[in-house]
Amino acid sequence: MKKNYFITLLILCFSLSSFGQEMALNSGFEAWDDSTTPTDWTKAENITQSNDAQSGTFSALRDGGTGTKDLSQTITGVIAGDSYTISLWYKVTAGDGTDARIWSYWKDGSGGSVTDADTDGALRGPDNSYLDNNVGVWTEYTATVVAPATTEAFYFEVRSYSGSVVYWDNLSFVHNTTSSSPAIAITAPTDGATIDATTSAEINVSNLNAGIYLIKYEINNSSSTKKFVKN
Numbered sequence: 001m002k003k004n005y006f007i008t009l010l011i012l013c014f015s016l017s018s019f020g021q022e023m024a025l026n027s028g029f030e031a032w033d034d035s036t037t038p039t040d041w042t043k044a045e046n047i048t049q050s051n052d053a054q055s056g057t058f059s060a061l062r063d064g065g066t067g068t069k070d071l072s073q074t075i076t077g078v079i080a081g082d083s084y085t086i087s088l089w090y091k092v093t094a095g096d097g098t099d100a101r102i103w104s105y106w107k108d109g110s111g112g113s114v115t116d117a118d119t120d121g122a123l124r125g126p127d128n129s130y131l132d133n134n135v136g137v138w139t140e141y142t143a144t145v146v147a148p149a150t151t152e153a154f155y156f157e158v159r160s161y162s163g164s165v166v167y168w169d170n171l172s173f174v175h176n177t178t179s180s181s182p183a184i185a186i187t188a189p190t191d192g193a194t195i196d197a198t199t200s201a202e203i204n205v206s207n208l209n210a211g212i213y214l215i216k217y218e219i220n221n222s223s224s225t226k227k228f229v230k231n
Contacts, residue, residue, distance in 0.1 A: 020085065020174040023075050024156060027172050028056045038071075043157070045069040054089040054138045054169040061167050062160040064094070072157035074107065075173050080151045083176040086122070087142035088158060091167040092133040099164035100131045102141065107153035116148035138169075144176070 025040035032038050035049045038060055046069040050061035062069050078084070092099050104123040106114035121128045122143035131141055147154075156173055160166040 020176050022172060022174055023077065023084075023154075024171055024173040025073060025075075028170050029053075029058045029060045029168070030056050032058065041071060041073050043070050043072040045071070046160075047071055050167060052091075052167055054091075054167075056169075059167045059169040061165075063165050064163060066162045068162070069160050070103070070157055071159075071168060071171075072104075072155065075154045075156055076152070078106070078147050078151050078154050079175075080147050080149050083144060083146050084154070085142065085144045085174045085176055086156070086172070087140060087174075088171045089138055089140050089169045090131055090158070091136060091138045092131070093136045093165045093167075095133060095161070095164035095166075097133055098130050098161060099133060100158065100160050100166045101125075101129070102131070103157045103159045105155050106148060106151040107155055108150045109152045111153075113155075114148055114151050119145040119148065138167075 026038060029038050029049075031040070032049050036044070036047060038044055038047065038049070041047075041060075044060065046062050046065050047060045048063060050059045051057065052061070053059040060071060062071075086102070086104070088102065090100055102123065102125060106116060106119075106123075108114050122145055125143065126141065132139065154173060156171060158168055158171065
């Protein structure tokens with residue numbers, strides 16, 4: 001017995017990229033090599049572990065002293081043209097109003113800095129200025145930016161200045177978009193073809209990032225079948 005089979009497919013993607021992928025390592029400062037070295041932060045000048053956290057258990061504290069001090073890491077795997085959200089939480093409890101700021105930039109494949117008029121203000125912001133002291137309460141700074149051409153990495157740095165007491169927590173760099181959307185297609189048989197009941201359908205999927213996917217298919221308007229696929 002032969003029938004016409006009309007196959008429709010629906011793919012619902014529950015992937016990491018669907019909700020944004022955190023790319024900063026140890027962004028919440030919950031891991032420390034020792035009391036002055038937050039794990040995965042390659043530069044941590046005059047930083048000590050603090051229990052005064054915006055969330056979780058720990059934050060990174062710059063407690064007075066002289067000079068400009070940096071806290072930074074390089075984030076690789078950045079895709080030019082994709083959208084990223086940068087956010088951080090900070091608290092300033094002592095200083096003169098010029099005490100803390102973000103001081104970040106894009107990097108190209110050779111490690112050089114990439115200048116971009118559309119995003120430089122946000123990466124040295126807000127608007128290339130100091131963060132508001134905000135009377136010593138935890139405050140969030142956030143900006144969504146598009147990585148410029150030739151970008152392959154992001155140098156995430158925050159700075160604190162002479163005489164300041166600054167707490168840092170949840171320094172986040174989230175990838176909002178992917179270069180290619182998930183896709184699914186039937187490669188054989190063609191839609192509406194006359195086949196027998198034992199014929200197998202061939203399905204091609206592409207651009208599935210790490211995650212769990214629900215594939216729903218319907219044959220000849222019969223009861224739908226669902227199958228979870230973990231990639």
